[in-house]
Amino acid sequence: MKKHANRPNILVVNDDGITAPGIKNLIEVAQELGNVVVVAPDGPQSGMGHAITIGKPLRFDKVDLYPGVEMYKCSGTPVDCVKLAVNKIFKGQKPDLCVSGINHGLNNSINVIYSGTMSAAVEGAIESIPSIGFSLDDFSQEADFSHSKKFIKIICEQVLANGLPPATLLNVNFPKGADLKGIKICRQANAKWAEEFDERNDPYQRPYYWLTGVFQNFDKGEDTDVWALENNYVSVVPVQFDLTAHHAIPVLNTWNFDV
Amino acid sequence: MKKHANRPNILVVNDDGITAPGIKNLIEVAQELGNVVVVAPDGPQSGMGHAITIGKPLRFDKVDLYPGVEMYKCSGTPVDCVKLAVNKIFKGQKPDLCVSGINHGLNNSINVIYSGTMSAAVEGAIESIPSIGFSLDDFSQEADFSHSKKFIKIICEQVLANGLPPATLLNVNFPKGADLKGIKICRQANAKWAEEFDERNDPYQRPYYWLTGVFQNFDKGEDTDVWALENNYVSVVPVQFDLTAHHAIPVLNTWNFDV
Numbered sequence: 001m002k003k004h005a006n007r008p009n010i011l012v013v014n015d016d017g018i019t020a021p022g023i024k025n026l027i028e029v030a031q032e033l034g035n036v037v038v039v040a041p042d043g044p045q046s047g048m049g050h051a052i053t054i055g056k057p058l059r060f061d062k063v064d065l066y067p068g069v070e071m072y073k074c075s076g077t078p079v080d081c082v083k084l085a086v087n088k089i090f091k092g093q094k095p096d097l098c099v100s101g102i103n104h105g106l107n108n109s110i111n112v113i114y115s116g117t118m119s120a121a122v123e124g125a126i127e128s129i130p131s132i133g134f135s136l137d138d139f140s141q142e143a144d145f146s147h148s149k150k151f152i153k154i155i156c157e158q159v160l161a162n163g164l165p166p167a168t169l170l171n172v173n174f175p176k177g178a179d180l181k182g183i184k185i186c187r188q189a190n191a192k193w194a195e196e197f198d199e200r201n202d203p204y205q206r207p208y209y210w211l212t213g214v215f216q217n218f219d220k221g222e223d224t225d226v227w228a229l230e231n232n233y234v235s236v237v238p239v240q241f242d243l244t245a246h247h248a249i250p251v252l253n254t255w256n257f258d259v
Numbered sequence: 260m261k262k263h264a265n266r267p268n269i270l271v272v273n274d275d276g277i278t279a280p281g282i283k284n285l286i287e288v289a290q291e292l293g294n295v296v297v298v299a300p301d302g303p304q305s306g307m308g309h310a311i312t313i314g315k316p317l318r319f320d321k322v323d324l325y326p327g328v329e330m331y332k333c334s335g336t337p338v339d340c341v342k343l344a345v346n347k348i349f350k351g352q353k354p355d356l357c358v359s360g361i362n363h364g365l366n367n368s369i370n371v372i373y374s375g376t377m378s379a380a381v382e383g384a385i386e387s388i389p390s391i392g393f394s395l396d397d398f399s400q401e402a403d404f405s406h407s408k409k410f411i412k413i414i415c416e417q418v419l420a421n422g423l424p425p426a427t428l429l430n431v432n433f434p435k436g437a438d439l440k441g442i443k444i445c446r447q448a449n450a451k452w453a454e455e456f457d458e459r460n461d462p463y464q465r466p467y468y469w470l471t472g473v474f475q476n477f478d479k480g481e482d483t484d485v486w487a488l489e490n491n492y493v494s495v496v497p498v499q500f501d502l503t504a505h506h507a508i509p510v511l512n513t514w515n516f517d518v
Binding site for chain 1: 303305306307308309310311312313314316317318319336338339342343345346347369371372373378381385386409410412413414417421423424426427429441442444446447449451454455456459465466467468469470495496497498499500501502503504505506507508510511512514515516517518
C-alpha cells in the first residue's frame with residue numbers, strides 16, 4: 001500500500017463483486033477524499049451475512065480495473081475481504097475509513113443481519129476502523145448511483161472529521177431516484193421477511209427450492225429507516241456489534257437454574 | 260409434522276451438520292422435553308454467520324438417523340434450515356422452542372456474530388420462536404457432551420415456562436470437563452480475533468491462504484462470558500437482533516449533513 005501523508009487511507013469493499021457498478025461509484029467518491037485500496041469478492045456474495053471461510057483456503061489476487069486504484073479480488077466472503085485487507089495489505093496499520101457498497105438493493109431494517117455489504121462494514125468496525133455501509137433501492141445493473149454520491153461524500157467527511165462513537169458503524173440507505181429530501185438519523189425498523197419457497201423439479205424429477213419472500217414491516221414509527229426511505233430521505237442508522245441484550249440480564253437473573 | 264397435544268414442539272438445528280455428535284446429544288435432551296423435528300445442514304457450515312442461500316436453489320430431504328425423530332437434511336446454511344423448517348414443515352404454525360447446537364467449539368463473545376449455530380438461533384428469534392444456541396469448548400468429534408445435558412434441560416424448561424423477553428434469545432456456552440460450578444448470566448465480552456493468514460503455494464506455484472487467528476480478550480470484567488467460562492461456569496448471554504446503536508442517535512443528530 002502506498003502512503004499519502006496528508007490524505008486518509010480508505011478501504012473500499014462490497015458484496016456484489018469487484019466488477020459491480022455500485023463499487024465503481026463508491027471508488028469514485030473515495031478517490032475524491034483519499035488514497036483508495038479496494039478488496040472485493042471475485043463474484044456475487046449477496047446474503048452472505050457475517051460468513052467467513054474456514055473450511056477451504058482463500059485466493060487473493062491484484063487486479064487492474066480503474067486508473068490509479070490499488071485493487072484486489074478475493075475468492076471469499078465480504079468479511080474475508082476486510083480480514084485480508086487489514087492483515088495482508090494494511091499489515092496492521094489500519095485504514096482511516098472503511099466503506100462498503102454501494103449495494104444494489106436496500107439493506108434497511110432486519111436486512112442488516114443478512115447483508116454481506118453491511119457485514120463487511122461491521123467487520124471494519126470490529127477492527128476499530130470507522131466504517132460505513134451504503135445501499136441503494138435498485139437491484140439493477142443499470143442502477144443510477146449519481147444522486148447518492150454527494151451524500152456519500154458528506155457522510156464520509158463527517159465520519160473522518162468526528163470519528164464514530166466506540167464500537168458503532170453507520171448503515172446508509174438511499175431511495176431510488178433524484179428527489180432526495182436530505183438525511184435522517186434513524187433506528188432500524190421492526191420488520192422481517194415472510195419466506196416463501198418456490199418448489200420446482202429438476203430434469204430427474206427431484207425437488208429443489210428457491211428462497212423467496214415478502215418484506216413485512218410491523219413498525220409504524222416515523223423514526224425508522226423504512227419510514228425515512230418511503231418518504232424519500234437518505235436513512236442513516238448507527239449499528240452496533242455487541243449483541244448482548246443488556247435489558248434482559250436482570251430478567252434472567254430472577255430465573256431458577258437449580259439442576 | 261406430527262402433533263402431540265400436551266408436549267411442546269421443538270425444532271433442533273446446528274451448523275456442524277446433521278451427523279455431528281453435538282446435535283445427537285441435543286436431540287436426546289429435546290426428546291425428553293417434547294416432540295422433536297430436526298432440520299440441519301448436510302455438511303459442515305461453521306462460520307457461516309447469518310448467510311442465506313439466494314444465488315442457487317436448495318435441496319431438502321427427509322432422513323432416518325435416530326428412532327422416532329423426524330429429521331431433514333438441507334444443502335443450505337443454518338439460517339436456511341430454520342427458514343425451511345418454519346415454512347415447509349411447521350407451515351406457519353411455529354414450534355414452541357428452537358434449539359441450535361450443541362456446537363463443537365465455543366461461541367462466546369464476538370464469536371456469536373460469525374457462528375452458524377448462533378445465527379440459526381437468531382433466525383428462530385426473528386421468527387418469534389423462543390430460541391437458544393448451545394456450544395461446548397471442545398472441537399473434537401469425540402467431545403464429551405454428557406455434563407452439559409442436565410443444564411440444557413433446565414435452561415430449556417425455564418424458557419418453555421417463562422418465555423423470553425421480546426426480540427431476544429439465549430447464547431449458552433459450556434466449559435470443557437465435568438467440574439461445572441453452575442450457570443452465570445453474562446454480557447458478551449469485548450474481544451476479537453487477530454487474524455493471521457497462513458500463506459502456501461499450490462502445486463502450480465500459485466499462492467493460497469488459510470484463515471487462522473488468535474482470540475484477544477480486552478475485557479477485564481467479571482460479568483462476561485469469557486470470565487464465566489474461564490472460571491468453570493456455564494455462560495448464558497441474552498442476545499438481541501436489533502442492531503441499532505440507540506445511544507449513538509443523539510450524537511449523530513448533532514452532525515452537519517448540509518450538502
